[in-house]
Amino acid sequence: MATTDRRSGPLPAALARVSSAAPLRDPRLAAVALAFAVVQLCYAVVHMDLGWDETVYLSQVDPRNPAAFFSAPRSRGISFLVAPVIALTSSTPLLRVALVLLSSAALFAAFKVWEPLLGRGRTALAALLYAGLWITVLSGPEVMPNLWVALTSVAVVGWFLRARHDGPGRRRALLGLAATLVAVTLFRAPDAVWLALPLLAACAAVRDWRRPGTVAAVLGGLALGGVQWTIEAYVRFGGIGGRLAVSSDTEGGMGAHLGAGLRAAYRSLNGPQLCRPCHIAGPAVTHSLWWLLLPVLLAAACALAPTAVTFLPVACGLSLAAPYLLLLDYSAPRFLLPSYALFALPVAGLAARAVRAARPGRPRYAVAGLLAAVLAVHLVVQVEELRVNTADARDTTVRYRRAADELMRLGLQPPCLVTGPRAQPIAYEAGCASAETMGNNRSTTNAGIVRAAASMPTALLFDTNDPYLPPFARTWHPHDIPGTDWVAYVP
Numbered sequence: 016m017a018t019t020d021r022r023s024g025p026l027p028a029a030l031a032r033v034s035s036a037a038p039l040r041d042p043r044l045a046a047v048a049l050a051f052a053v054v055q056l057c058y059a060v061v062h063m064d065l066g067w068d069e070t071v072y073l074s075q076v077d078p079r080n081p082a083a084f085f086s087a088p089r090s091r092g093i094s095f096l097v098a099p100v101i102a103l104t105s106s107t108p109l110l111r112v113a114l115v116l117l118s119s120a121a122l123f124a125a126f127k128v129w130e131p132l133l134g135r136g137r138t139a140l141a142a143l144l145y146a147g148l149w150i151t152v153l154s155g156p157e158v159m160p161n162l163w164v165a166l167t168s169v170a171v172v173g174w175f176l177r178a179r180h181d182g183p184g185r186r187r188a189l190l191g192l193a194a195t196l197v198a199v200t201l202f203r204a205p206d207a208v209w210l211a212l213p214l215l216a217a218c219a220a221v222r223d224w225r226r227p228g229t230v231a232a233v234l235g236g237l238a239l240g241g242v243q244w245t246i247e248a249y250v251r252f253g254g255i256g257g258r259l260a261v262s263s264d265t266e267g268g269m270g271a272h273l274g275a276g277l278r279a280a281y282r283s284l285n286g287p288q289l290c291r292p293c294h295i296a297g298p299a300v301t302h303s304l305w306w307l308l309l310p311v312l313l314a315a316a317c318a319l320a321p322t323a324v325t326f327l328p329v330a331c332g333l334s335l336a337a338p339y340l341l342l343l344d345y346s347a348p349r350f351l352l353p354s355y356a357l358f359a360l361p362v363a364g365l366a367a368r369a370v371r372a373a374r375p376g377r378p379r380y381a382v383a384g385l386l387a388a389v390l391a392v393h394l395v396v397q398v399e400e401l402r403v404n405t406a407d408a409r410d411t412t413v414r415y416r417r418a419a420d421e422l423m424r425l426g427l428q429p430p431c432l433v434t435g436p437r438a439q440p441i442a443y444e445a446g447c448a449s450a451e452t453m454g455n456n457r458s459t460t461n462a463g464i465v466r467a468a469a470s471m472p473t474a475l476l477f478d479t480n481d482p483y484l485p486p487f488a489r490t491w492h493p494h495d496i497p498g499t500d501w502v503a504y505v506p
Contacts, residue, residue, distance in 0.1 A: 043139035044126060051146040052119035055155045058398075058405050060111040064412035066288075069158040070443035077101050081430075081448035083439050084458040087252060087261040090244055092201030093160040111156040118155040118162060122146060125166040125356075128173035128191065132324050133364060141363035145356045147394045149285070149401035150348040153408070160202040161349040164335075165356035167202065168210050170195040171236075172331050172357060175214055176323060178229050189228050193236040200240025205262075206335060206353065211237055213330040217323075265455045267291075272344040279346035280339065281306070286404045291345035302396055309358060316361035319368055325361045332357035412440075414499045418476065419444035421496045425505055427472045434464055435476035437501060447472075452485065461487050468506045475504040 065073065074083040075091060076098040085091075100113045126142040133141070145151055145165075154162040174195060178188035200207035214233050218224050248258035263269040283290035284306055285298045297303070313329050332354040339350040366386055373379040418441045422433065433442035434450050442449035450459040450467070459467075465487050467473055475488045479500050491504040 041135040041139075043135060044123060044130070044142055047126075047139055047142045047146055048119045048123035051122055051152070051155065052115050054146075054152050054401075055115045055118070056112070058401050059153055059156050060108065060115060063111070063156070063405065063408050064107055064416055065440065065443065066157070066408065066412060067440045070440045072158045072160075073097065073101055074443055077105075079105055080443055080446055083443065083449055084451070084456050086265050086456060087258050088205075088265055090160065090201060090203050091247075092198065092203070093158055093163060095201065096163065097158055110158070114156040114158070118166075121163070121166045125169040125173075128170045128177070129360060132173060132176055133360065134367075137360075137363045137367045140366060141359040144359040144363060144390075147390075147397055148355060149397045149404060150352060151355070152397075152401055153288075153404055154349055154352060159349060161352045163202045164199055164206050165353040167195045167198040168206075168331065168335065168353045169356050169360070171199060171210060172214075172328055175217075175229070175233075176327060178232070179224060179323075185228075189232045192229075193232040193239070196233060196236025197240035200237055201243070204241050204244040205338070207237055207240060209334045209338060210331055210353075213327065213334050217327060217330075221323075266343060267345065269338070269342040271341070273341055275344040276340045276342065276346065279344065280351065283346045283348055285400045286348065286407060288349070288404065288408065289345075289347045291347075293345050302400065305393055309362075312362050312365060313358060316365040320361070320364055325364060328357040328360045414501075415440045415444055417498045418496050418501055418503070421494070422447075422474050422503060425474065425494060425503060427474055431472040431474075432464070432467050433474050433476060434459075436478060436481070437476045441476060461485055473506060477502045477504055 071083045071085065071089070072091075072094045074080050075085060075094040078101075096117070097110065097114070100110055104110070122142060122145075126138050129138045129141070151162065151165075171192060174188045174191035178185055178192055196207060196211065199210060211233050215230070218226070218230050218233070245255060248255045252258040252261055279290055279293035281303065282293050282295050282297045284303050287295075300307075316325050317329060335357070336351055336354040339346065369386065370379060370383045373382040415437075418437070422441065422445050427433070427445055427447060429446040431445065431447040432450060433445065433447045434452065436451070436454065438449040438451060439456065450464065451457050452459060452461055452464065464473065464475075464485075468487075475485065475491065476496075477484060477488070477493075479502060484504075488504040491506050494503045494505060496503055
């Protein structure tokens with residue numbers, strides 16, 4: 016009678032069948048997304064009230080507050096994203112937690128698109144490289160569009176590359192490409208155009224990619240996502256050209272600022288969150304070395320792996336960075352978030368290639384250990400910058416809250432109006448409307464302020480460092496706002 020060896024009999028075969036039927040899920044990308052959420056909760060959520068730009072975007076959909084002036088360069092996608100949350104609650108911590116969950120899920124979903132292209136390990140590493148930047152963590156729970164442009168751009172390029180091949184997955188890839196490009200356009204319409212340029216150029220240059228379905232998905236995504244932006248351009252600015260012209264004026268005149276934009280981007284690498292004008296000293300080399308080496312790493316990745324999976328993220332990242340580095344004379348760390356997200360993909364591939372190039376055994380372990388140590392040092396530096404910038408953001412928003420509380424103590428109750436260079440975030444906190452008579456957010460005149468003051472509680476927030484006090488406020492009563500450099504002038 017034949018016997019069965021228990022070590023090689025039915026049990027291993029059964030395990031093989033189970034393994035092939037239900038393969039174990041790779042947890043690395045999910046672990047990165049979970050860690051991203053935890054770091055946001057620990058550092059950003061509990062320490063931050065609402066910033067200036069956030070109150071502008073929130074006020075557009077907040078049923079409890081008047082809508083702030085919405086300038087031409089802005090797009091409304093982030094307002095649409097938070098509308099369901101702000102409709103249910105006015106709690107800033109709850110809003111932050113909701114955005115933490117959304118941004119972490121979006122990180123997972125965006126980089127998940129790349130697993131068939133890069134493999135699971137490289138994709139998880141790319142997500143870690145991007146999520147490990149201090150500005151990525153700080154942007155996760157903020158009501159700002161740049162992080163969402165970044166994550167949807169990663170998905171756009173991934174779906175575009177997956178749409179190259181025929182098969183049952185092509186239709187899904189085309190739908191994913193169009194849908195994610197719609198999202199990019201809603202979040203920032205001009206950025207979507209810069210992202211689409213390399214994609215359309217690739218369709219024109221590579222015969223195998225010159226397919227009507229792919230081109231239609233790119234152009235259709237741009238067109239559908241840009242409907243709202245275009246309608247608003249005609250309603251408020253007289254057309255697309257008018258909106259672009261006003262946008263350029265708001266940005267200080269977009270043009271050939273070749274050296275200024277690059278210098279500003281480097282100087283503001285580790286803060287402040289808005290460097291305008293950007294006359295500060297640059298960061299220490301130890302805290303900016305990764306940024307200085309990034310072009311070298313991208314060039315090495317393209318040279319060692321000259322494939323579309325490497326070239327296209329680099330091309331799209333450079334295209335998205337171009338307007339911020341070449342056409343503006345100021346900068347903010349968040350401007351380059353979409354480029355960093357795309358650049359993380361070839362850099363992760365380069366790191367994996369370096370490990371595989373070493374001989375198996377101790378040499379390979381040594382290379383992997385060295386790269387892990389470099390990454391650990393980089394993450395430590397980023398955590399330190401995150402701590403510093405979170406504290407700066409907290410200090411600024413605490414001043415906004417103090418000013419709003421003082422204005423309410425002085426009798427400003429809705430409906431009310433706050434004007435002056437710091438009006439918008441403080442007005443939002445107080446439940447008032449805001450208006451400015453000069454600057455990028457000019458929305459009224461001195462006469463308009465005087466008329467409003469005759470019918471509702473009104474205050475002018477005056478910065479003591481500003482030598483100009485508007486004529487209408489010279490007969491108003493000044494009140495110092497404790498803990499700030501501001502004075503509130505009240506009729």
